[in-house]
Amino acid sequence: MNAAGMLTWLTRAALATAALAVAVMMAIGAIDATLLFFGHPVHGALELAELLMVIVVFLAMPDAEAGNKHIRIDLVSSRLPTILRVPAAVFASLLTLLFFAAMAWQSWLLFLESWQIREYTSGLAKLPVYPAKGLFALSLTAVSIVAVANLLSTLSGRHRPLAAPKHEL
């Protein structure tokens, strides 16, 4: 498998994990709300949902970046003269890379701090937080790697930012 193939596999696996986390969040949330109605809530359901949310949000991000799904306003950029479109696309890709790389760098610091103190949730149920922070850092690193690949594709002229996806709201 070449580097591009591995990256595609990685983003798909991360998205599949995020999708699984959505299903678990739904199941735990529904069971907890039902049992709460009868006075027997599931201990740790809230804390688990919080950690699952991190997995949903950040493990789906590499796929969003790879698929160019982020919301853009293409009102002006789509009307730029051809000579300006490539520099604009390169600039947009570079800035995206810098933003996610900075976030990834800080996320590793957050993880290391959490790992060193073996951070646990502060609620009734004690769940370890550092694995979620580790996944958070790994995901943002993967987003940054995808952003590098996007930048290289843009520089080589194979890739153009797409219009805003039409499925959000």
Added chain:
Amino acid sequence: MDPSTLCAVAVVALLFLLAVGVPVGVAMGCVGLVGMVAVGGAPLALTQLQTLPFNLAAEYAFAVVPLFILMGSLAMEGGLARDLYDAAEKWLRHVKGGLYHTTIIASTAFGAASGSTVVNATVFTRLALPEMLRHGYSKQLSSACICCVGTLAAMIPPSVVMVIYSMITEQSLGRLMIAGIVPGLLSGVLYLVATTAILKRRPDLAPEPGEKLPLRERVAGLSGVWIVVGLFVALMGGIYFGIFSPSSAGAIGSAVTLIVVVVRRRLSRAGFIEALRSTASITAVLFTVIIGGLLLSRMLVSTGAINELVSAVQQVSSSPWLVLAITVALLGLMGCLVDSTSMLIVTLPFLFPLAQAAGIDPIWYGILVIQLVELSAITPPIGLNLFATVSAAEGRIQFEDVCKGIIPYLMVSVFILGLLIVFPGLSLWLPNQMYGK
């Protein structure tokens, strides 16, 4: 650099980045971070970058976002919109313009399962438009009707736009959801009235009505409707009476929808996986925008630019009407050019503090903002629902068709906005009954 200069530079930089095609979340995040470096040095920016994204995602209240998106996806995959449409069509077959009315009622009801205006417009374009055109309904009015009524998914809870408003402004999502019920239903009724009025003036826009079905057949058609109505009543009732939080309502709503569509054998394994994948994907995209928006917002607060802006506006006048006029003008203008999510996240950090300083009820203000979002979704040239309708129509209509047909519905939407401004009770009566003033 003084706060107002910094604020002006930030706005110009943001507009430039958006214009060259930088993703909205990235553009806002970068401007926010650079602004923080300028004001408080790198440590302030890095601290925010380190803590904000994780803490935002790991907030239980925001679990409502994927769960309500999932509920809408499952309802769409499971054909619940088709059930609503078929039932309404049976009851309205004998009415002039029955398919317009059917679409309005079914789409309003589907808003109770779907939180997305684009999903509603897409689903009903695929479902209703071919039928309407086949029966000789006007191409322009049919597409515009579907497009416009789809926006009610923003007002009728659960609504993703409401979740975004509550995240940015830190207002109670439960209260906001309850506040949207009366305006949402009222809008549906007004669209029905407007369509009847249009057909009175232009009877050629719809064919002659069909024969009235026997009562037994019409009642039998309601069998597929109970799940959406029942879910809406149960979820909103649960939130209203404090039985469960909006996030729990989202979990129960998606689980019950899943059980129903599986029992009815409407959902394949691939459909379920696709619903989960698209939910995760949309959530990631939304949170990227929200993270960027909050970085921008914190920069504006930390520079003192917001306080200066509020003082400047209050020096002109402290009247809430001025703030409402600014809101309507700004969102009305931006709505023609920018998509709803970006518009909300870019403008609320500026507008909401102004509204608070003018003493405007934050829930009422939220409902007005959501009505403006609805308007923006159908205002040419950039209206997300206009695009969704045209692309889902698969060549049956052109962009010009829906733009021409939308004009009367735009006027109704503006009229509804006027009603909501003049009569705050329409938005506040129900939540005030629930929580007190």
